[in-house]
Structures are given as C-alpha cells and as structure tokens.
Amino acid sequence: MVGLTSAGGIIALLDEPEEELKVYALKKLNNLVDQFWAEIADAISKIEILYEDEEFSQRELSALVASKVYYHLGEFEDSLTFALGAGTLFDASSKSEYVETIISKCIDRYINLRVESYENPTSGIEIDPRLEEVVERMFQRCYDDGEFKQAIGIALESRRLDIIEQTISKGNAPELMSYVLDVCMTLVHSLDFRNRVLSLLVKVYENLEEPDYVSISQCFVHLNDPISAAKLLQDLVSKGDDDYLLMAYQIAFDLEENATQEFLQKVVSQLPPAAAVSTPSATEKQDAMETDEAEEQKTPQRDPNEEKYTRIRSILSGEESIKLHLEFLYRNNHTDLLILKNTKNVLESRNSVYHSAVTFSNAFMHAGTTSDEFLRQNLEWLSRATNWSKFSATAALGVIHKGHLSQGLALLAPYLPQEGVSASSYSEGGSLFALGLIHANHGAGVLEYLRNALSSTQTEVLQHGACLGLGAAGTATGNDDIYEELKAVLYSDSAVAGEAAGLAMGLVMLGTASSKAIGEMLQYAHDTQHEKIIRGLAIGIALIMYGKEEAADALVEQLSRDKDPILRYGGIYTVALAYCGTGNNKAIRRLLHVAVSDVNDDVRRAAVTALGFLLFRTPKQVPRIVQLLSESYNPNVRYGATLALGISCAGTGLTEAIELLEPMTKDPVDYVRQGAFISLAMILIQQNDAINPKVSAIRKLYEKIINDKHEDAMAKFGAVLGQGIIDAGGRNVTISLQSRSGHSNMPAIVGMAVFTQFWYWFPLTHFLSLSFTPTAIIGLNKELKIPKFEFISNAKPSLFAYPATTKPPATNVVEKVATAVLSTTAKAKARAKKSEKEKGHEIPDAMETDEKKDDTKKDEEKVTSTYSLKQITSSYDLLENMARVLPGQLQYISFKEDSRYIPVKKGIVGGILMMKDQRPDEPEELIAPSAPAANEPAEEEEAPPPEPFEYPFDD
Template identity: 40%
Template sequence: MSVVASNVSAPAPSATGWMALLQEDDLALQTAAVSQLLTHVNTLWHQIAECLPDLESMAENTELPMELRQAAAAVASRVFFHLQEPQQALRLALEAGPQHFDPLEQHSPYVQRLVAAALDSFLKVKQDESVSVPKDQLQGMVYRLMDASCQAGHFQHALGIALEAQEVEKLKEILASQDTAFLEYAWKTCVENVTAKSFRQQALQVVADCLEKKPRTEAAYDLVVVYQLLNQPKAVAQTLVELLGSDDKLLGLQLCFDLMDTGDQAFVEAVAAEIPQEGFDQARKILVDGFPGEMALSFLHKHSHADPLIMENLKKALEERSSGSRSSVLHHAAVMTHSYLYTGTTNDSFLRKHLDWMKKASNWAKFSATASLGVVHSGHITEAMHLLQPYLPEEGQGEVSTAGGFAEGGSLYALGLIHAQPGTSAAKRHESLQYIRGHLRTSHANEVQSHGAALGVGLTAMGSADLVICKELKELLDTDSAVSGEAAGISLGLVLVGTGAGNPNSKLSEEFSELVAELKNYARETQHEKIIRGIAMGLALINFGQEENADACIEEMRSDRDPIMRYGAQYALAMAYCGTGSNKAVRILLHTAVSDVSDDVRMAAVLGLSFVLYKTPGRVPELVKLLLESFNPHVRYASCMAVGIAMAGTGNPESIALLEPMLDDMTDYVRQGALMGTAMIYMQCSDSKKTRAFREKLFSIVGEKHQSTMTKMGAIMSIGIIDTGGRNCALKLGSRLGFNKMTSAVGLCLWLQHWHWFPMMHFWSLALTPTYTIGLNSNFQYPKKFSIVCKSKPSAFAYPKKMEEKKEEKKKRVETVTLSTTAKEKARLARKRVKLGIYGEEMDVDAPKEEEIKEDDAKEEVVENKAEAERKVPQPSEFRVSNPSRITASQSLVCQYDLEQRYQPVRPTATPMGVIILKDTSTQEDDELETLRSPADEPEGETVPPETFVWTPPQPK
C-alpha cells in the first residue's frame, strides 16, 4: 500500500475571529477573545492593529471588570510597540498593571524599549514638557526600577537609571554606601554618558562628596580628577597638600604631573596659588616653575631622530625646479616643513648652514620665517630672548616706522610661540608677556609689527582672562587695520579661551559680556573680512568646552547672513562640544556640510566633526565616507583632513585606503588635503612597504615638473608633518586621563586657518604632544635600571630608517650586456663579466684590477649575507623599553610594568606613558641615576642665535 503525501498546507493563522468576538455583549466571549489576542499579539499584531480603537475603548471602560480592562490595555500596548510608537505603548502598559508589564524584566525587547521611553518621558516632565503619561505614574515606575535594582545588587543598573532620569537625590542614595572602585566607575560613567553638562556637574559633585568620606590615600586620585572636572582648583589644591604632607607624597607628585597633562595652564596656576609657598617646593616646581617643560625640551633635544638629509634633499629638489612666485610659495612651505621636522628640538643647524637660502624670504614670508624659530625652539624659554635678540624690535626707538618690521613682528610672534607650550615657567612667561605688551602698545602704526605683537600677547596670556590685556587688544582692533584686527580678534579669543564670556552662565564679570557684545557688533559693522574672521575665530575659542552653555552664541552666529560668521559658528560648535561625541553637534555639522551655500562654511563643518568625535575616531571615516565623493572640492578637502586628524598616528589601513583615491583627485587642493591627511595617519608609524612608498611619493611630487603649486605645497608640508618634532611628537587632542588638551585643540583649530592666512601654520607646534615616557624618583632623577615591557616585536614601533646619502661613482661604464633577472646567480655572474671587461668587440676599456674585483665581491657578499641573516633571525616577541624612551599611543596598548624590578610605579594601574613617578623598593644607593639637563646645559655649550638675514630688493635694470 502506498502513502500519498498531501500537498494541502495548513491554513495561515488569523486573528479575525477573535477580533469579531470583541463586538459581542457577552463578557465571557470578550474575555476569551482578549486572552487569545494577548497570546498571539507578537505574531498577529498587524491584523490586531485594525481593532486598536476597540481595545483602547475597553481599557478605558470603567464598567468592565478590571482584569478585562488590563488585558485589553496589554494587547493594545504591544500593538503600539510593534508599530514603533513607544509613548502610546508605555501609556497603555502602565494601565495594564504589573501582571502584564514588569519593568524589571530586562531580557524582553518590549520592556527595554518601554523603560527607555519612560525615562525620556520623565525627563520631558522635569523640563515642564507635556507627555501622554501622568507624572506620578512615571516617577513611581522609575523609582521602582532603581529600588529593585539596588535590592538585587545591580548597582550599575541603578546608577544608569538615575543618570538617565537625572535624579540627584536617588543618585546620592545609590552612591552613599559604595566603595572607591564603584565611585571611580560612577564618575567615568558621568563623563562618558551624561550629555547635559549642567546635570553632569551635579552628578560629579555627588561623587566628590562621597569620595571625601573615603580614606585620602584610597580616594586621592579620583578626587583630584573629579575636582578638576568640576573646575574647582581650591579643592584640588587641598587634596594635593594633604597628600604631599603625608607618606603619600609620591602619589601627590604623580597627580601634579597628571594635572599638567591637560594643557590648561590657567587652571594649573589657580591650583598653585592655593598651595603654600613653603614646604611644597617640588609641587611648585612642577606646576609653575617649568620643570615639565624642561623635561619635554630635554627629551626632544637629546632623542631627536630627525633626518638631516630630508631638508638637504628638499632644498636641492626645489632649487632644480624653482621659478617665480611659485618658488616663493614652495620656499615658504619648505621653511615651515623645517620647523615641523625640528619642533621643540632647538636644532636650527640647517638654517645656520643655509643662511643664503633663508634670505630668499621676503615681506610676510620673512615674518613667517622668523616666527618659525619659535616653533623650532618651542618651550626653550631660558634662551628665548637670547635666540631672538637679532630680530626683536629695538628698545626706546621712539615712533615705530609704518613700513617694514617683518622680522620684528615675526620675532614677537616667535616669542609667544616659545612660551605658549604647557609646562613652561609662569614667571618667565609673565616676564615675556610684559615685554610683548610694551611693543603692542607702541606699534599700532605698523600693522606687521602689531600683528606679531598681538599674536604674541594672545599666546603668552592664553586663558588668563585678564581684562586689562583684553582692553589693549580691543584698542588695536579699533584701529580698523585688516591685518592687525584679525590678530587682535584671535588673540582676544586666546586670552578668554574656555571662559564662556558673554554666555548666560559665565562666571566672569559683566564687563566681559559687554566686551563680547562689542566684538559681535564690530564684526557686523566693519568692511574688513580679515577682521570678521578674526572675531569669529575668537568667539569660537571663547566657547571651548562650554557645551550647551554656548548654544545661544552658536545659534546667533549660525543664523548670521555673513558667511564668515557662519564659518566661525562651525568652529565654535566644534570647540564647545570638543570630545563629547554629542549627537546634537554631529547632526548640526553634517546638516551644514551638505546645505550651506558657502564653500568655506561647509568645509569648516566637516572639519568640526574631527574635534567633536576625537574620542571615538573610528566614527569619522564612517561619517565622511560619502562626503569624500561629494561634487564640492571644499568638502572633499575637509573630509581628507578630518580623517587625518581623527586617525592621526594610528596607521589605520582602512583610513589610508579611503584617502588613496583622493591623492589623484582632479582638484589640486584636494590632493593637498589627501597628502596632509595621509601624513597625519602615518605619524610615528614604523617602516613598512606602504609608509616607504608614501614617503617616496612625497619627494617625487616635489620633483615633478607638471604638478601644481598647491599639490607641491601639500607634499612639502606632509614631509614635515609625518616626521614632526624629531619623530617624537604626536597629534593628540586628549590627555592620558581623558581630559581635553586645551592647548592642542586651540593649536589645531588655529593651524587649520592657514587656508586663509599662512602665518597660522605656526600653531602646529601647539597642537603637538611629545610622546616621551620617563620614570622619575623622588628627587626628579631618572634611574636607568627602570624599564617597561613591550609585548611586541621591536620593529613594530621602531623609528623609520633615515635616508642614505647617494655617493657618486668614480668611473662610469657603459654596459651593453643585458642582465638576467630570472636568477640571482646569473645576475651576479653578469656583473662579474662587466668587472672583468667582457663588454663586446666594439668596447675598448681598461679591465679592473684583480684586487678591485675581489674587494667588490667581498662587499657584495657581506651585503647579501647580512640581508639574508636579517631575514632568517626571528625577532623576539617582546622587548624592554629603556628609561627614558618614546612610547606612542598605539604602543602603550601593548606595554606593561614589570612589578618585579627595583623601581615601581606609584600608580601601577596607570597607562605606561608620560611621566611616571617611581618608588625605590631598595635601600641601597643607585649610581645609575641621571639628571635632566636643558639644551643650554649640554656639553656643547650655549645655543648660539642664528645670524640675522636682511632682504635686499633687486635693483632695477
């Protein structure tokens, strides 16, 4: 007997019958129907949606039994959930009661979505916005969630709900009984996840109050960080004083160094002002006497791996292809590349050697060339006046001439650049500030000199919020000189950076608000675009780190009819939300990038993304991937630069692949941006096939006859960017502890303005961070026995190989024999035939001597054997990094402390990079201790100032 399979499929499930029963008057039928609908709602919700009005009517009918009403509400709630209307779903879920909706059932997507909707609604209620759910029901649900989480021991979950709901009182209850480890988790969660700055400050204050009740040794690190986040220098100072006066002095010194890492010199000086003068010499040495600056300068000078052949070859290539104005642009770019290569190293030997080459700089290029000395000697404050003496304006020269002054103005700018580095001596900086202010007041007649003086004042008084200095800069602005006014506007921003002057919640006096209002009015009235741009960038700097406090100012600038003010608004947004990852800021920037009618505004918007998202750099390439294909070349240029800034120093292959097609873009300045962006990504990367090919490409572009000036300029600057600071500096916008590095953000923001005004190129030195790692004992000496273990092959983080000088051959021979490339041995035999004089019948040359042949063979064999040996010898899987050494951000991820050695870090859980205070576990004397010395103290003697150069105009024929 055969069995025939049936082809009849089972009928599709349907809710039609149960839905029809809802119209019956019989309660039993209605109850059965609702029960069935509730069982199948997750699969048949699309059908049940047709009877939503009936279900809602049943849920609101007070004449029906409570159980039926709640069941109907539960069905309707789930249908609204599937329709992606969480607010309606939440309203009905709360009516359904706990038997149908348990907010603690966290594994259900339905519950998770409704809990999120409840928190959103609760926030809206607290902000006096109307919602569909009663406030008491929302509050009861949120409180029940937190209480139940605490009872179950899920304190992290309770903390998250309290932060989402912005419930300060509940936050106090949750944190009151927690240990220091949980409090550390709490403040980190606040920083990373709380978007509203006002509530974040309240939450951090709660954490600080809880930490204050813990033992000082246990909670000191977290306290200092939290108080710094709260901008409370007095509280930071009190904590440090307690540590420095106890057995935990070393921890106190470590925290002083960590404090310096943020680059906020004004805050550091405010802390130092609260520390007693007597008995705390070491702390003051770190905070205000310039020891960190000396240490960075010493490392960059002694451990510089700058390749001297780079500038020699670049100079030679430019001289071979020089012609007219094109030559002056590229000459200036080469001068800036020299300053980038040797930033902070104090090595200006190339300039001394080629003074005739430097004399080619004229007018503003001469201003820039002189200022570039401030980049090379960045942080070298002890010798600053001596180095720049040949160029500085003469004292007591009376009325300043209205013409010339390019070297004088450049030297004042250089003086500011030298002293603007974080960690330099406050006293020396103040002394230089007074000197530059004197020239600022007397140089109004000479716009070149006043331009340099204004920038110098802004750099040396950065973040000081000195009203007198602001008024002096405003006086210069009122002269209505385009060049001077631009510098004055930028410098006002530098002096008031991060203060939020003019904003509703600013802590500064009313006079500052009036000053900012006057700046905005001046920008509307003046006809000089340079002044408008200076003021716009000044306003952007003022709003650094202000977040929502800056929203009113940013919106006012964004709605301005002048595209330059809208341009400034994009940078104001980038500065205000720097490092926050704010979705609101990203949304506005992306919208502007594709909608504004001004190319410059769109470009600034794309660049702003790299500031807002620098803590999550991988998001930047994802966001700008489509923008790289934009028809607008300004957007493509900015996208290249944004990817480079975000992924700087990572060597990220995906980002490199994104920029590779842009290197052949049809627009020259897009190619320039792609070159500089790629150079940023390859900063501090070791040798590889890709990096070597890119370096060779840069030099080949410089030497190509048909490349445009803009592209060549990008290639020349990229040569300096990729090896900046003697290959010991990185582009970093964040500190080791997660703070925004104010100096770096400001430096990078202003460096990007070189698009409009080339002397802004010098701000690159402020954007850089030395990547040294040095362990110090209690006497600030570094023990050579201390080392750090790197779990990687040595070649992975090695310095790139330096270029080799090509030697000219003594004899040139014409070879007619075609060498075989199919086999190594055949090629070698062919070379020997050439050396033996076997050329052919028509060639008549002297045969080499037998000794020469043997010598050549021996050299060839040594080279081949060495290369073969290098290939065969395996590299160790780990190695030790000596003290001091360079450790890059990528390398720090595979580094760890050896806790068995004599010298131990005072904070063994910290990232092994930067300054590390060590405790000596042995009582024996250590002879292998070294003291840091500045470049001026080195055996070769004092640094000699470079010879001044004078530009002589060509005589008419």
C-alpha cells in the same frame, strides 16, 4: 473567538485546485477578518470596563490581558499603560519579547519625564508611581544579573544620582567609577548634570579605603574647582609621608597637563606663600626675653614643607614638564634631514609658497628639539626669504625651540626689535611671534616684554607679530589688561594688525564666555570694512566660547543668521569649539545641515571640518559620517571632509579613514589633494610599516608629488607639509586632541583650530605645533631628578620602532682594473718576505691585509644581522627611562617584579611619572641633562691635522 475556530477549514480550501473554491474561501476569510477584529474590539472594551470597575477583584489580571492584546496589535503605548496597571502580575524578570518591549518603553517614558522635569523644575511634571515601581524593579533585576553598567547607563540618562551611588556600592567600585567618569564625559550632554555626577564621584572616591587621588584631581579640573585642587595638594603634603608627597607631585604634573593657565594660577595662589613666616606667640616672646634669645626669635622660621611647595609651584608653572620634554626631544631626535634636503633641492626657493612650505616642514620636523642644523646648513637658501616668507621663517625658530623658556629671549635676541637698530620689520615681527610660540600656554615670563613691544610700535607687521605672540603665550589667562591693549590695536583699523589682534583677543579670553568681550568684538566686526579683521574676530569669538556647550547656543544662533558669511563661518567654529569632543547630536545635525545648505562655500567647508572637532573621541564614526560628503560635487565640502578625517583620526592610523583619503589624493582640484596629503600625515604620525603597511606608500607619494614638475603648487604645499607633520618633533610626538587621562587637550584643540585658518594666512600654520604631544615615559624621584631604570615593553621591538631613515642615492664606484704583476716582481717580493721573516719582522702582504679587512667586515655584518634578527624575533623589549613609548604601546608596558622604581599611579601609565623608590638606602644612579642650556650657534669645527707623511724631495 468564533472566527478563530472556524477559520481552519476555510484556509484549507485555498489548497484546492478549483478557482471557484479559492474565491469562495477568500470571501469567507474577508468576512471572518472583519468579524475577528470586531470581536477583538468588543473584547478590549469589555476588559477595559472590568479594569475601570473599582469593585472588580481581578482588576490587575484584566489590565495584564488588555496589555498583551494591545501589544499584539502593535499599540505599544496603550500596552504600556495597561502593563503598569497590572501591578505585580507584570513579571519584569521574565525574558519574553513582550516583557522586554514593555520594559524598554517604560524606561524610555521614564527617562523622558525625568529629563523634562530636571530641565524645567517649575513644570510640575509628576511621574506615575507605578512607572517608577517598574523601573525600580528593573534596577533590581540588573543587580541580580550583575549588569551594573546597564543600571548606571539608565541612571545617568534618567538623572538618578542616588542609583549611581547605590550601584557603585554593590559592584566593583574602582571599575564602575572609572566607567561612570568615562561615560559621563562622553555621553552626558547636560553640563549641569555632568558637574553633579563629578561632584558625586569626588565624594565616593574620597570614601574608598585607598582614595583615588588622581581621579579626584581629574574631577576638579572638569568642575573648574582650583580651590579644592589646591586643598587636595596641601592635604597630601601635610601627611608627611613620601608616598603621599610623590602623589602630590604626580597630581601637580597631571593638573599642569590638563588645566588652563588661569586654573593653575588660582591653584598656586591658594598654596602657602613662598616664604611662610611663623609668628611667635606672646608667651613665647616673654620666654625669649627671659632667656635672652630675642635675636633668634626675630629670624623668620621656615615652613618645613616650603621646599615641597616650591617644587609643586615649579611643576604647576610648567617649568618642570617643559624642561623634561625638551630633554626627551633633544636626546631622541630622529629627524631625517635627507628628506628636507631633497625637498629643498627640488623646489624653486624663489617661489614664496615653496619656500614657506619647506620652512613649515622643517619647523614641524624639529619642533621642540632645539636643533636648527638644517637652517645653519642652508643659510643661503634661508636668505632668499622675503616679506611674509621671512616672517614665517623667523617664527619657525619658536616652533623649533618650543619650551626653551629659560633661553627664549636670548635665542631670539638677534632678531627681536632693538631701539636705534633698524632691521627687517618682517624678521622682527616673526621673532615676536616666535617668542610667543616658545612660551605657548606658559607665558608668565614674556607677557610683559610682548606688551611693551606691542605698545612701542606703530608698524603693522610688528603689531601683527606681537599680537600673535601675546595670543600664544597668554592663552586662557583671561587677562583684562592684555585684552584692552589688543583692543586698542584692533580699533586702529589696520587690516594686518587688526586680524592678529582679533584672533589674540580670543586666545587670551579663551573659554571665559565673556559677554563684554563678545559684545565688543561682534560690534566691531559689523562696523569694520576689512575682511581680514572680521575673520580674526570671528575665530576670536569662537575661542571665547571654548568648552561652553549649550551656553553657546544663543550666540551660535545669532551668528548663523548673520548676513555676513565670515560671521556665519565664525558661528560654525563656535559650535566646533563649544562642543569639542562631546559628539553632541544636536550640534552634529546643525553642522550637517549647514554643510549642504549654506550659500557660501567657506561656511560649508568649515561645517564639514568642524565635525572632526566634535567627534575626536570616537574617530571610528567619522569615516561613515563624512563618506558621502567626501564625494560631494563641491570641492570645498570635499576639502572639509579631508580635514575632518585628519583632525578626528589624528595619530590613530585608522584604515577606514586612509581608504577614504587615498582616492582624494588624485582629486582633480589641487586644494582637495592638499587637504588629503595633510590629513594622511596627521593620521599616520608615528606609524611604521609594521603597524600600518600604508606608511611607505604615502611617504613615496609625497616624494613623487614634490618631484612632479607638472603638479600644482597648492598640492605640493600639502605634500611638503605632510612630510613635516608625519615626522614631527624628531619622530617623537603625536597629535591628539585628548590627553592620556581622557581630558580634552585644550592647547591641541586650540592649536588645530587656528592651524586650519592657514587657508587664508600661511603664518598661522605654526599653530599646529601646539597640538604636538611628546610620547615618552619619563620617571622622576622625589627630588624631581631622573633616575636610571628599565621597564619592559611586552611587544616585538619592530612593532613600535622608528621608521627607517632615507638612504642617499647609490653612487657608481669605478672599480680599479687589477694591475698586472710580472713574475720577476713576484719572485723579488717573495725573497724580501722570506728575509724579513728570518729577521723576525713580517711585512703584511697587501692581499692578506685586504682579506683580513674583508673578514672583519663579514664579522661586523654577521653581528649586525644577528642583532637585527634579535630585534625582529624578540617578543619583548627592555626600555630605559626617557624612552619613546607610543600611545598604542602603553598597554604593553610593565615593570619588573624586582624593579627598584615603580610608578605611584595605577593602571596603564605614560608621560611624566613619579616613581617610588623601593630601595631608598642604595645609592641612586641619575641621568644627567644633555639638552643645551642655550642653543648658541655651534662653532665651526676645526679641520683635523693631516696624517703624518713623508714628502718625496727630489734628489
């Protein structure tokens, strides 16, 4: 390389002061550069000739040299090609920048080829064995360095199941398997490959020394394999050991929390029948006849495990968990009624928007608590509801009594349609909707009743309520009979009834991807002239494709090209529900493109809102993605940005999201402010000032907006709704679109998707109650009873305490003027007191009594302040069974070493837990249920009898 050696002297001339020398040097350098690159090109061609010469013994060395030359020239693909030819001379264990770059290029090329080969098995793609060898050496390097998670990441991307299994066996198996499950559910976008990984995990979990039954059951839910789930339950029950039985119950509770009604029904159908009969064999019959015991043999022999299976069926039906959550919400209800009272008093009740807003807020605050105290206290206000406001007010009872399955019909009896009695159709329709909300996602007990109510009326308001009730109660049942009945209502072409029917059809067929249903609904959407019906069908179609990911792409493409903007709107919700929680890049790009390009504002708003559904597993990404959209000139796009933040960051208290939303509470457009108020409440639900200092400011902001006479009705509606959401469920529930175990929370996602349609139809606001998840630790023994025990929260009690209640306005007390006491009066009192002392009867002086009262009061204040100080300074808290435990608090929960009860689940635990009794011989102390069996209106308490008194009769 002559150019390199002779360049040094010429470069030195650039430092000379004379301009002529600098020009000379530059001309020489220009010539040298041309010469240098010519020499490099000549060297490369000679190296390549050597490499192609089969007889040359140093071919690998020439390939390595060529690779490095191309690398320095920035030709990385050519550099990679020659690096592969260098064989063992290419040292993959080296830490140089050259080696790291080439290996990353190797892995990228390998992954691309493997994915293409996996997706197109008939393409005949062959992978260079030398490329495979480099990647294999890379895997070995990961093992040597202990970088097992890195190896798993590459294996997942390159579709190498064998490497995943091999890596798990070399490292900490439980930790790595948990990592694979998490990454598989969040980053693997191919549904088919994800299912293969889950099947592999099931096999590995089963082969562990202590099989992880909880994780195995999670995999079965993801794989939609109810038969294997049922077999797992049967295997655990048949082992006959209490520990295995507790695990079976725990898995049943987890399945009920995470699976669809259809899945659970299939599991139940695979369990032994309720009354298993043991048929005697021929020999046994003969023996019985010989011993004259034929009568005894006729009696069916009970399966010894029948009672256990009965309990499992009860758990899978949702009966047990709903009963426990109802008990928890009833016991711990911390609703601040003063907030509701103040809001009601400020807003004009004759305005239906304000009346509905307070109705929804009350329903959310008392969701699941069974407390209708506010309604009973304000019957006159409630009676002002008319038409659809009355429908919503009656439906609110379904939210308040959500989960009161055994008493649902009895509670609503005064409002339900009755033959021969004509009441308000709005009240009756609302009660049918309420019945569905009470039995939401657990409708076995009322589906028949609602079907009869639907078929026996032609009143469109009643049909509307019955359809919404059927949709809520029959969610994901895939029941064809109900679908056909709803279709008959749809074909009647009534705008009000048809809208609800279209939506309910989607709810019933949720996640089935039924081509028949989609074809019929899409066809009718094109045929009808009613916008309401088209809108109901558009959302219904989206619901049918729930969780189907790439299987929904063809339908999305078809809907996105439709000339009807309402169907394009449905296409956006199809993307949101099909890819919910996946963070799929292709889906996000589609949504962002529509958000800035569609000619219809509704479609653009929906596209931005849908980002929240896709990204709820990674909430920290959302503020960055929607930041520019939140500053859009289009108010619909800004509104969509508020909801996207609220949906994805719900319950997180994420500072970045709040900082984006706060300026939007001052937006010039009323409905953008509304969206900001609602989303702030979703994000700050169950937060207090210790966790997030913004809470008090936001609560005061709601109050200020509601009290401002000049504020727009839509913004006030959002503020009132925000008050209800932030204190939902008596301050004992959160909003989360994923369950504690990391599954997508299907009822919550569906409830949130339908809730966002309140933009067009206020009664759909009630669907948000499906997204409320009680935050508790509820421990059960093997009899499914609630034992008393304590556990530790290793955090300051103030950190996770309930927010302070609103204080009533201070009243000005008129102080009494001190009475003048004459000296003669004082002397007379002193003489009387002296004579009483002598007799042994001391009359306490009024002044002394007051002083004693003051002392008592001071003592009480001292005790209270000491307790408060203890609450603040204590670094831990002792909690009892059925205590409120926030999601962020779970990591601080532990059980005492000598605790009688410990959970059968390992790791961070929450929700309903089966507890192992470590001292079974000792008597148990149980918590008695306190929730009302039937929430009948409380009788008016009689006034207490008057205190004894003497009437001063006139002489």
